[in-house]
Amino acid sequence: MQAIQTKTSQTIRCPNCGCLAERHYLLNQQTIQTQCPSCDYLMVTCSRTGNVVEAYAPGISAPKWVGIQAVV
Ligand SMILES: [Zn+2]
Numbered sequence: 001m002q003a004i005q006t007k008t009s010q011t012i013r014c015p016n017c018g019c020l021a022e023r024h025y026l027l028n029q030q031t032i033q034t035q036c037p038s039c040d041y042l043m044v045t046c047s048r049t050g051n052v053v054e055a056y057a058p059g060i061s062a063p064k065w066v067g068i069q070a071v072v
Contacts, residue, residue: 016041016057 014021014036021036031053034043044054 014039014041016059 008025008027010023012021012023012034013019016036017039019036019038021034021038021041024033024035025047026033027047030047032045032047034045035041039058040056041058042054042056043052045052
C-alpha cells in the first residue's frame with residue numbers, strides 16, 4: 001500500500017543522454033524544471049502554458065528547442 005505523496009519532484013530519464021534525471025515541480029513559480037546531473041541538461045517549462053522558459057543541453061542547438069515549442 002502506498003501513501004499519497006506530496007512530493008513535487010520525480011525521477012525521469014534524461015531526454016538528452018538517457019541517464020537518470022530529476023524533474024521538479026515548482027508550484028509557487030508555476031514552472032517545471034528538469035535537470036540531469038550527468039550531462040548538464042536543463043529545461044524549465046511553464047506549468048501553466050507549457051512554454052519553454054529556459055533550456056540548455058550539451059550538443060543540442062537552440063533552433064531545435066524553438067521547433068519543439070512551436071509544436072506544443
Ligand atoms: Zn543527461
